[in-house]
Amino acid sequence: xLPELVSRIVSSTHPRCLGKFLWNFGAKTLWSVERFKARVxxxxxxxxFLYISILNSCNLRCQGCWVDVEAERxxxxxxxxxxxxxxxxxxxNRFFGLLGGEPFLHPGLLEILERHPDCYFQIFTNGQCxxxxxxxxxxxxxxxxPLVSIEGREIVSNQRRGNVDVLHRTLRGLDACxxxxxxxxxxxxxxxxxxxxxxxxxxxxxxxxxxxxxxxxHTYRPVGPxxxxxxxxxxxxxxxxxxxxxxxxxxxxxxxxxxxxxHDGKALCPMSTGxxxxxxxxxxxxxxxxxxxAKEGINDKRGIVATLRDSAFLKDFRDLSAKATRGCVxxxxxxxxxxxxxxxxxxxxxxxxxxxxxxxxxxxxYSQWLPGDEIPEKHWMYRLAKRFWxxxxxxxxxxxxxxxxxxxxxxxxxxKRSAA
Numbered sequence: 024x025l026p027e028l029v030s031r032i033v034s035s036t037h038p039r040c041l042g043k044f045l046w047n048f049g050a051k052t053l054w055s056v057e058r059f060k061a062r063v064x065x066x067x068x069x070x071x072f073l074y075i076s077i078l079n080s081c082n083l084r085c086q087g088c089w090v091d092v093e094a095e096r097x098x099x100x101x102x103x104x105x106x107x108x109x110x111x112x113x114x115x116n117r118f119f120g121l122l123g124g125e126p127f128l129h130p131g132l133l134e135i136l137e138r139h140p141d142c143y144f145q146i147f148t149n150g151q152c153x154x155x156x157x158x159x160x161x162x163x164x165x166x167x168x169p170l171v172s173i174e175g176r177e178i179v180s181n182q183r184r185g186n187v188d189v190l191h192r193t194l195r196g197l198d199a200c201x202x203x204x205x206x207x208x209x210x211x212x213x214x215x216x217x218x219x220x221x222x223x224x225x226x227x228x229x230x231x232x233x234x235x236x237x238x239x240x241h242t243y244r245p246v247g248p249x250x251x252x253x254x255x256x257x258x259x260x261x262x263x264x265x266x267x268x269x270x271x272x273x274x275x276x277x278x279x280x281x282x283x284x285x286h287d288g289k290a291l292c293p294m295s296t297g298x299x300x301x302x303x304x305x306x307x308x309x310x311x312x313x314x315x316x317a318k319e320g321i322n323d324k325r326g327i328v329a330t331l332r333d334s335a336f337l338k339d340f341r342d343l344s345a346k347a348t349r350g351c352v353x354x355x356x357x358x359x360x361x362x363x364x365x366x367x368x369x370x371x372x373x374x375x376x377x378x379x380x381x382x383x384x385x386x387x388x389y390s391q392w393l394p395g396d397e398i399p400e401k402h403w404m405y406r407l408a409k410r411f412w413x414x415x416x417x418x419x420x421x422x423x424x425x426x427x428x429x430x431x432x433x434x435x436x437x438x439k440r441s442a443a
């Protein structure tokens with residue numbers, strides 16, 4: 024698997040992109056995580072990764088999207104994003120996720136990349152705005168990888184994403200990236216309507232044949248103003264996703280990303296471990312993209328380092344989540360999230376101003392923490408990488424024992440199966 028994957032990447036990726044990936048992402052990110060671990064040991068805090076939603080606008084209307092895509096456009100200006108990145112660099116950070124809305128609708132996206140040639144960016148995109156000209160420009164810069172979201176075959180893509188001809192237009196952008204020589208990935212939010220089509224070896228083989236270098240399977244989170252609970256996965260399906268990823272990592276020549284498990288198969292939450300936080304299109308610093316409450320923002324005069332280091336709200340969120348569950352606290356314990364937001368008087372960071380009502384309407388449901396169903400990594404490369412650079416970093420050492428029966432009962436509850 025590994026020799027073929029390396030051969031595919033080397034032979035199909037432009038040398039500039041490959042070099043930036045190996046140095047800016049590979050070497051520098053490993054160092055960034057080591058600095059993060061050293062801060063943890065000293066009792067200090069700054070996340071190794073920041074995910075930045077640079078605008079709220081999008082050309083699609085996906086089921087279950089929590090972003091205010093229909094509101095008046097709000098975007099972070101290039102100078103604000105650059106200041107944020109420069110401040111984060113002082114802590115060793117060199118990797119940043121850029122989200123939206125649709126990032127390629129931001130007029131300054133390429134300028135952001137150009138201003139920071141010593142960093143590496145993962146751009147979460149539906150791919151439809153990527154033309155051959157834009158793909159060539161990305162190759163010239165070399166410091167970004169497009170992660171193109173595909174949510175199903177033709178019919179399901181149209182249903183899930185609220186438009187027509189969605190898959191064709193997305194694949195057109197994907198092919199532009201691959202033909203230009205960009206290191207390119209495909210992301211899928213696995214749900215009831217696409218699990219049978221896309222969580223398959225045949226789909227991975229299609230992507231490999233197309234030239235895709237890596238995939239990211241993440242599970243659908245039923246949150247937001249148009250939350251669709253029927254799309255959520257059952258506990259059995261969550262285990263199915265994990266088992267599939269572990270098996271395919273050991274056999275298929277394509278990189279497979281996940282963000283919710285350690286090397287031993289134990290569930291984790293990146294926000295709870297402290298390795299990442301999220302910046303909204305309005306400059307608010309949130310625990311993660313789906314928890315849309317904040318006390319601080321990137322325009323705080325103290326700067327992002329002091330803002331994140333000193334935030335009692337974010338620290339309480341990390342501690343509370345890690346004590347309550349190894350899974351997703353907003354899915355399993357929305358009541359705890361509500362109480363903490365009220366305790367700190369955190370503001371609703373959405374335009375719609377209904378985040379608290381949405382939270383109070385949520386019924387607890389299972390997430391990735393399914394005690395007794397842990398599936399450890401099989402392939403040595405993933406096992407080693409996760410053990411040293413993507414673990415729980417000791418975040419769960421103080422987990423409240425009283426939380427285990429409730430979370431385990433929730434995870435083991437009879438699944439509520441719904442029609443696709």
